[in-house]
Amino acid sequence: MLNSIINLSQDLIKIPSISPLDLGCQDILSARLKNIGFTIENIKINNTNNLWAYRGTGKTLTFVGHTDVVPAGNIKKWKTPPFKPTMINGYLFGRGAADMKGSISSMIIAIESFVKKYSSYDGRISVLFTSDEESRAYDGTKKVVQILRNRKEKIHYCLVGEPTSNKILGDCIKNGRRGSLSAIVKIYGIQGHIAYPEFAENPIHKSFLFIKNLLNLELDSGNFYFQPSELQIFYISAGNMNITNMIPNFIKIGFNIRYNPEIKKEVICSKIKYFLKKNNLKNKISWFFSGDPFITSSGKLLNIVMDSIIKYSKISPILSTSGGTSDGRFFSLMNSEILELGPVNKTIHKINECVKIQDLYILSKIYKNILKNLFL
Ligand SMILES: [Zn+2]
Missing domain, CATH: 3.40.630.10 (Zn peptidases)
Structure with a gap:
């Protein structure tokens, strides 16, 4: 054998x-x-x-x-x-x-x-x-x-x-x-010269309150079999590091949530959408679901x-x-x-x-x- x-x-x-x-x-x-x-x-x-x-x-x-x-x-x-x-x-x-x-x-x-x-x-x-x-x-x-x-x-x-x-x-x-759900959110600003921020809208600055909301997000406290559900950011990208005088027009943030049966993925999605709305962020979000x-x-x-x-x-x-x-x-x-x-x-x-x-x-x-x- x-x-x-x-x-x-x-x-x-x-x-x-x-x-x-x-x-x-x-x-x-x-x-x-x-x-x-x-x-x-x-x-x-x-x-x-x-x-x-x-x-x-x-x-x-x-x-x-x-x-x-x-x-x-x-x-x-x-x-x-x-x-x-x-x-x-x-x-x-x-x-x-x-x-x-x-x-x-x-x-x-x-x-x-x-x-x-x-x-x-x-x-x-x-x-x-x-x-x-x-x-x-x-x-x-x-x-x-x-x-x-x-x-x-x-x-x-x-x-x-x-x-x-x-x-x-x-x-x-x-x-x-645990279940796994990911999202990529694109948050829009207004592109412009970095020396004239009054004519632009910086999406990086704008997104910080949203990121803070993500980090403070408490979904549940788990149960006998599962640890509490948890969100982790895996990706952030904005601007062009070779162009130092430009405010970019968008930032992309990717995050993943590992969740337990105490919460439904629909509830997670609506919480995230609420944060985007609360912070008044023009955005487009794509969800990737890999399993309950x-x-x-x-x-x-x-x-x-x-x-x-x-x-x-x-x-x-x-x-x-x-x-x-x-x-x-x-x-x-x-x-x-x-x-x-x-x-x-x-x-x-x-x-x-x-x-x-x-x-x-x-x-x-x-x-x-x-x-x-x-x-x-
Ligand atoms: Zn394997």
């Missing part, structure tokens, strides 16, 4: 599948699943490859993951080449080792081992792997879930293999995520995942909804029980990304145990 996980992880890491490219990773996975009787559907949408595969009937567990990776960054700073998987002192180095080619390998090996031993289990095992999770997340899981919903497919349980552990494998599982919050506060999958972690990782996990959103959000539309469990996330997206090889082995045992407890 351990060697199979290492070999498969290495085969995947060797492929420089920088988001949204898959470059053949999913072919490797489809071939293995086909070999154990899975029905394979390759759903290509624009540049994104998606693999939807399933075996069995009845209550469905979907393993969710992505075959794309973020770019390597400065290759000279890597101790080992990012796309040449290398094992050092029990760790496997390479881009995607932890996020998330390692956990995909653990999933596949767990499924293979389970299906070979218990070929007529009671339920349906499926996988949904995409190649655009790290980029726009537009032509991947989101669209495939839409296709599945149109077909009236049911997914009862959804297990995302994103690296959720903090220090020890299984010390943290995500049982929900979701939570799995109880259920069969949660109990089984918790028990499996305790059994194999000898640790009691904490439940968390912190961090960025994930493809799990799309399954909330299918009313699935959604949980995320994967390797330690300390090095993800960094130079020298790595994963403890033993963790992939334990993770695979946990995934297999989840299958046993759901379907036997």
Whole structure:
């Protein structure tokens, strides 16, 4: 089992599948699943490859993951080449080792081992792997879930293999995520000579009260599962730094709100619009919505995942909804029980990304145990 996980992880890491490219990773996975009787559907949408595969009937567990990776960054700073998987002192180095080619390998090996031993289990095992999770997340899981919903497919349980552990494998599982909403607001002034401000209107000066309102914005105080909703400014741009004698005619401000189920996104939008109006700012605002919050506060999958972690990782996990959103959000539309469990996330997206090889082995045992407890 351990060697199979290492070999498969290495085969995947060797492929420089920088988001949204898959470059053949999913072919490797489809071939293995086909070999154990899975029905394979390759759903290509624009540049994104998606693999939807399933075996069995009845209550469905979907393993969710992505075959794309973020770019390597400065290759000279890597101790080992990012796309040449290398094992050092029990760790496997390479881009995607932890996020998330390692956990995909653990999933596949767990499924293979389970299906070979218990070929007529009671339920349906499926996988949904995409190649655009790290980029726009537009032509991947989101669209495939839409296709599945149109077909009236049911997914009862959804297990995302994103690296959720903090220090020890299984010390943290995500049982929900905050929603994410972004906006770019363009605030207009009147362009003019900087020495004659009486004939102009400075949009930078005008926007300061609005920015102050954003910084003081209190949306809610969170709840048992979620931290308070929070706004962060990610972009400000105005004027031309080479032209020192001109008042510009607009400023652009970008901000993002991570919010919990205590507040609706419509309420957030109306608060922001109110600030713009209160400060008398001529503006144009564009909203970008990437997902509502979701939570799995109880259920069969949660109990089984918790028990499996305790059994194999000898640790009691904490439940968390912190961090960025994930493809799990799309399954909330299918009313699935959604949980995320994967390797330690300390090095993800960094130079020298790595994963403890033993963790992939334990993770695979946990995934297999989840299958046993759901379907036997
Ligand atoms: Zn990931």
